[in-house]
Structure formats: structure tokens, C-alpha cells
Amino acid sequence: MEPDLDDIELDLFVEALRRRHGHDLSQYARPSLKRRVQGLVRQHGLEHIGELTSRMLRDAAFLPQVIEGLSVPVSEMFRDPFVFAALRTKVFPTLASYPSINIWQAGCAHGEEVYSLAILLEEAGLYDRCQVYATDFSDAALARAREGIFPAREARAASLRYQQAGGSRTLADYYHARYDLVKLDAALCRNVVFANHNLATDGVFCEAHLILCRNVLIYFSNPLQDRTLALFADSLVRGGFLCLGTKENLALASAAINFATVDGPARIFRSVRAT
């Protein structure tokens, strides 16, 4: 059978990106990576992945666009409201027992979940005790997250999800609408540090009481998923919480042994390390 040329070119692209710019995507889940790279090829009017590789090698200014295209962060405020409701009822009471609370939002994309969580922490009276670290490997995504500007057309559905999550005010209390955009209250970021961190290559980032990393590991290969879970286990205080995406499957990850289930459907776990 004739080999799939896209597959060969994808291997070469990954190798070129690693050697030229130090970004290692070799441990990303192959099907989604391939689709995203093919998307970049189309977006820039190119014919083949090979052309993308060549341009990326020769044109350093092109790199941020490649990284942004490969991270394509998509979320929405209060996505899966039942998860936020579970955080409020099953995690916040324990967080409240700490004099200061460290939260790591790993892979924060455009910040939808950072703001969602900040709002609920604020309403629970916990926010002023919190230090939130919001990290992503894309600087463009981090810049967007800092701005906190989202399309207004999403605000209506987000308000509904906020209510379903158990929000006690109205979402509009937290943003200003202007034309077709809404800007979230900058005060929600007063305890947030946005920082570049690459889960595929970087190490322990902080000692956290809660780590949120939803729908990020689904883009990783089994070994990188396992490595990242081990990194989270190392980063959590004993009894610290981990919240993953609702469709993530940990059955193949040996590092899952470090976590006990708090809420299965919401994918909320607790660190059970002996140390």
C-alpha cells in the first residue's frame, strides 16, 4: 500500500519544529495534531505540510502563527456547568480550610475557565485568599486570556450555564458589553498570574491545592498523558484536587494511581500520595 505522504510530512514537520524552535509535539495525539497541521496548511493557502515546514524553518516571524494554529484553544465560560457546581459543593469547602489557596489552571487557553472559576471563588468568599496560576504554552493565547474579551453572542448561553453552575448573581454583573464584545471585569484577574508553561516539556510549577486541566490531556499521547498526570501529582499538596475534562480516560495511565475519585462524571480527583 502506498504510504500516506501526509504522515511522512507530518513527522518531518514535528522534527523541524523541535530542532528549529524547541517545541516538541512528538508526544501529541496524532489524529488531532494531523488535523490541526492540515488546517494550518489550508489557512495559509499552501498545498502540502512540506511547504508549511519549509516556511516555518526559514521565516522566524511565522512561528507564533504556527504555535497559535496548533494550540487552537477552544472553550467557553462555565462549559459543563455541572462540573463547576461540583467544584463549588465538593471542593470549595475543603479549600476554605486553607489560609491561602494556590490554584493552577494548566492549559488556560483564552481564559474562559480562569474567569469562570474566579467568579465562583469570589461568590464563595474565597477569592482574596487565592493565588491563581494560569499557564499555557502559547503566548498569543495568554495575551488573549489577560484581555478577557469574548464575543457577546456567547454571553447569553454563558449566563445560563453560570446559573446552572450555581452562580448567585447574574453574569452580566461581571462584564461590560461593547458592540459585539464583552470584557470581563479586570478585578477578576487581580490574583491571577498568567505565565508560559509547556506541559510537554516543563516541570513542577507550584504547590497547588487545586489543578484544573480540562480537555488538554485529550490532545496528548498515552505516555505524555501519563507524564502530565505524574507532574500534577507532584504539584499537588496531599489531598489536593485535580479536575479534568469530562470525557478523559485515565484507564491507561499508571500515574492515575496517585488519585482517588471525588466525582466521576465531573472528573474531579484527589491526590492520595503517601508523601
Added chain:
Amino acid sequence: MELVAIGCSTGGLRALQVLLRGLAPCPGTAFVVVIHTASADADSLCHLFARHAPMPVLEAVERTPARPGVLHVAPPGYHLLIGSDRHFSLTVDPKVCFVRPSVDVLFESAADTYRDRMAAVILTGANDDGARGLRRVRQLGGVALVQDPEEAESSIMPQAALSIAGADYCMALADIANELNRMCLP
């Protein structure tokens, strides 16, 4: 056939019930369904299909293989892909054709792996999702079956598939089931 991938939208629940009732168990073939639904969760879709399908029905779980003799259902809210290792992966990438899961995403990823060992089926639907995926399936040697737009509750999706990809078979649901049985049974 190693894989039968099915995509549908508006009217798809009813069409699938007819199609599934016409299928034989086909122990050597993995079945995968992407359907656009407003609110249903994967569990209720699986329960519904299990009432009509002659094979076990399971939600497609990331990092697990497409299993022969099983009907896998894409969970709402995620794109479903099949990799070269025949395992599922899920993404929350932007919607394609305004939908997630998208039939195009499933078909395009599966075509690269299964090539002429897959059949792709487009049923009723009110958008053009699936047409580009079906074209890719045909380019790589897979078999394309499209529900007769005359019979479909909403003809847009089969019509788009026919005009963008063409089809090896354009027929009524009952005939699609018979044709799949013929292709999948030893």
C-alpha cells in the same frame, strides 16, 4: 469491511432506527455513528440505539479501539477521530460546519487509516457536514452510501454529499442496510 462510519443530522434518530433494525450483527466490522443532536448526552443516545441495533452499543471512549462487532456513538460536544492505530481520540477543536461532533472530522480521519476497508454512510440532515469527509473516503478507495434524498426527512445533507462527493450507492434506508450486510458479512 473493517469499519462502517455513519453520519446524520436532522431526522437522524428516526433514520438510524430504521437502518439499525435492518442490520445483521456483523462481528467483523466496527460501526461508528456521529449524529448532531441538540441536548442528548451520550448515554441516552446509546440506550436509544441499543433498542434497535443487533450489536452492542457503546459510547466512543478516547484511547480505546474501534471494536469489531460494536456500534460506537460519538459523545456530543466533542469531535471524534480515529487514528492509524484504530483508536479513538476526542477533541474540542472549533466546530466544523457549525457542529461538533462533525461527520467530516470522523470520515476524514478514518479514511486515512481504513482506506478501501471502510464504508461511509450519509443519512438525512439539514446541513452539508459529511460531504467533504465522504469525498476523502472515496478518494482513498472507501465505499460511499448516501440515503436517497427523496426519502430523507431532510434532503440537504444527502444532496450535498451527492454533489460534492458523489456516491457508490444512493438508496433507501432498507437497501442501505442490506448493502452493508452484504459488504460486512463473510
